[in-house]
Amino acid sequence: xxxxxxxxxxxxxxxxxxxxxxxxxxxxxxxxxxxxxxxxxxxxxxxxxxxxxxxxxxxxxxxxxxxxxxxxxxxxxxxxxxxxxxxxxxxxxxxxxxxxxxxxxxxxxxxxxxxxxxxxxxxxxxxxxxxxxxxxxxxxxxxxxxxxxxxxxxxxxxxxxxxxxxxxxxxxxxxxxxxxxxxxxxxxxxxxxxxxxxxxxxxxxxx
Amino acid sequence: xxxxxxxxxxxxxxxxxxxxxxxxxxxxxxxxxxxxxxxxxxxxxxxxxxxxxxxxxxxxxxxxxxxxxxxxxxxxxxxxxxxxxxxxxxxxxxxxxxxxxxxxxxxxxxxxxxxxxxxxxxxxxxxxxxxxxxxxxxxxxxxxxxxxxxxxxxxxxxxxxxxxxxxxxxxxxxxxxxxxxxxxxxxxxxxxxxxxxxxxxxxxxxx
DNA sequence: ACTACGAGGTTGACACTGTCTACATCTTGG
DNA sequence: CCAAGATGTAGACAGTGTCAACCTCGTAGT
Numbered sequence: 453x454x455x456x457x458x459x460x461x462x463x464x465x466x467x468x469x470x471x472x473x474x475x476x477x478x479x480x481x482x483x484x485x486x487x488x489x490x491x492x493x494x495x496x497x498x499x500x501x502x503x504x505x506x507x508x509x510x511x512x513x514x515x516x517x518x519x520x521x522x523x524x525x526x527x528x529x530x531x532x533x534x535x536x537x538x539x540x541x542x543x544x545x546x547x548x549x550x551x552x553x554x555x556x557x558x559x560x561x562x563x564x565x566x567x568x569x570x571x572x573x574x575x576x577x578x579x580x581x582x583x584x585x586x587x588x589x590x591x592x593x594x595x596x597x598x599x600x601x602x603x604x605x606x607x608x609x610x611x612x613x614x615x616x617x618x619x620x621x622x623x624x625x626x627x628x629x630x631x632x633x634x635x636x637x638x639x640x641x642x643x644x645x646x647x648x649x650x651x652x653x654x655x656x657x658x659x
Numbered sequence: 660x661x662x663x664x665x666x667x668x669x670x671x672x673x674x675x676x677x678x679x680x681x682x683x684x685x686x687x688x689x690x691x692x693x694x695x696x697x698x699x700x701x702x703x704x705x706x707x708x709x710x711x712x713x714x715x716x717x718x719x720x721x722x723x724x725x726x727x728x729x730x731x732x733x734x735x736x737x738x739x740x741x742x743x744x745x746x747x748x749x750x751x752x753x754x755x756x757x758x759x760x761x762x763x764x765x766x767x768x769x770x771x772x773x774x775x776x777x778x779x780x781x782x783x784x785x786x787x788x789x790x791x792x793x794x795x796x797x798x799x800x801x802x803x804x805x806x807x808x809x810x811x812x813x814x815x816x817x818x819x820x821x822x823x824x825x826x827x828x829x830x831x832x833x834x835x836x837x838x839x840x841x842x843x844x845x846x847x848x849x850x851x852x853x854x855x856x857x858x859x860x861x862x863x864x865x866x
Numbered sequence: 867a868c869t870a871c872g873a874g875g876t877t878g879a880c881a882c883t884g885t886c887t888a889c890a891t892c893t894t895g896g
Numbered sequence: 897c898c899a900a901g902a903t904g905t906a907g908a909c910a911g912t913g914t915c916a917a918c919c920t921c922g923t924a925g926t
Contacts, residue, residue, distance in 0.1 A: 458874080458875095475767065476767050479911085479912065479913085480912080480913060480914090481911080481912070481913085489875070489876090490875065490876050490877075491876090491877090491912095491913095492875075492876065492877075492878095492914085492915085493874075493875055493876075495913090495914070495915085496873075496874050496875070497874085500913075500914075501912095501913065501914095557821070557825060557827075559825065560682065560683050573827075573831065574831065574834075577831045577832075577835070578835075581835055593851070597837065597847070598835075598836070598837075599832050599833075599835040599836045599837030599839075600832065600837040600838065600839075600843065600844060600847055601847065602832070602835075602837070603822070603828060603832040603837055603839065603844055604815075604819075604844060604847050604848050604851065606818070606822065607815060607818030607819040607821075607822055607844070607848070608811075608814060608815050608818055609818070610818040610821065610822060611813070611814030611815055611816070611817040611818025611819070611821065612811075612814040612818070614764070614814075614817065614818065614821060615810070615813065615814055615817060618764060618766065620764075620780075621810060624780065624781065624784045625784075625806050625807070625809070625810040626806075627781075628784070628785075628788055628805075628806040628809075629805070629806045630804065630805075630806030630807040630809070630810055631807065632806075632807075632810065636807065637807060637810055637811060637814070640804070640807055640808065640811055641811050641814070644800070644811065644851070644852055644853075645851055645852075646851075665903080665904095686882090686883065686884085687883080687884060687885090688882080688883070688884080696904070696905090697904065697905045697906075698883095698884095698905090698906090699885085699886090699904075699905065699906075699907095700903075700904055700905075702884090702885070702886085703902080703903055703904070704903090707884075707885075708883095708884065708885095
């Protein structure tokens with residue numbers, strides 16, 4: 453890649469490692485090794501491993517935001533359909549980027565006080581808040597308690613994503629007669645939440 | 660405590676540490692230090708730190724199972740009320756035992772192939788499965804796809820618990836006008852899922 | 867043109883970790 | 897009484913994050 457500072461190279465190396473191996477073994481020295489520099493070099497650009505991870509997590513939040521925004525834009529004008537599309541995009545992003553997504557919710561690996569990270573997280577929640585309030589405006593549930601309603605929706609998609617990434621849906625649900633298919637589970641969730649059924653969009657592949 | 664083998668003492672020490680400090684810094688050597696033994700002693704009882712953590716996680720699954728069972732028993736006979744109580748008990752347990760609860764879903768800290776741990780997890784899911792099927796029998800949603808419905812319910816409570824433990828509900832939701840009160844959020848979830856509203860049971864305190 | 871400086875990289879230390887091995891001790895069954 | 901197993905100890909090893917000392921440039925200022 454052109455114009456890549458070595459700082460950006462380190463972040464990219466970490467992200468690549470996450471994509472290939474997940475959180476486990478993501479180590480300052482391993483990143484340095486893969487970037488072809490000495491073990492101390494990354495500390496010239498980041499205060500700590502957690503600071504580097506925070507940058508990766510921040511970029512992941514931004515990627516999530518973009519993926520959700522794209523999905524909502526593609527879903528058209530009907531607010532409930534847009535909210536439904538946002539939920540699908542959220543889970544799709546989380547599963548397709550499980551390494552960075554996990555990092556986003558691991559304050560022991562990131563620095564939770566990182567200002568950029570906090571801002572990116574707030575922006576993502578604000579996006580959800582807007583989608584929910586839009587849907588409320590179109591008659592989806594009572595119009596008050598928007599933040600709480602958003603929290604419930606967030607919990608739902610976050611829970612599905614987390615269990616899916618853990619592999620526990622395949623391992624536990626499918627064994628008991630469920631199909632554990634993510635699209636199917638999300639559709640079921642959204643039927644329960646009184647959201648419209650989606651047009652048939654196949655799963656997988658990252659935006 | 661009487662009749663406590665040193666193996667049990669190590670597990671109890673780990674659990675106490677988790678209650679006090681959470682996952683961070685939970686280390687074989689720290690457990691040994693607190694138990695007053697040399698750093699190598701725990702390995703006489705457990706193959707690895709992950710094996711010790713698996714025992715703690717297994718016991719946590721059993722505690723969760725018991726808490727949910729108690730709550731369902733106390734909720735009476737109406738299946739939907741029982742399912743509602745199960746959801747509350749789940750989140751209450753997770754928040755009151757956030758250290759062990761986190762461990763339950765951290766395959767990097769436990770040994771996911773541990774047979775006891777797997778069995779305890781399966782038992783907990785079977786319990787939920789039963790509660791959902793009971794509620795379906797009482798007319799709650801269509802009677803098919805029980806496992807998928809259970810997965811959705813699980814995702815919901817797991818998501819709420821996870822975000823609450825992270826503190827992100829206080830930090831992100833409350834700032835945007837939500838009250839982020841767990842009981843309130845759960846009630847909202849359950850209203851959305853068409854479950855009965857609970858009798859007013861105050862939050863907090865572990866069973 | 868020369869110099870001072872700062873950004874970035876290297877190397878070697880330090881304390882800490884999990885795990886292994888060799889050794890000591892204590893208990894218990896034959 | 898003694899042999900064997902269970903349990904605990906001490907030391908080592910490789911790995912980690914982080915720090916400090918050193919080096920090496922390119923560049924800005926004079």
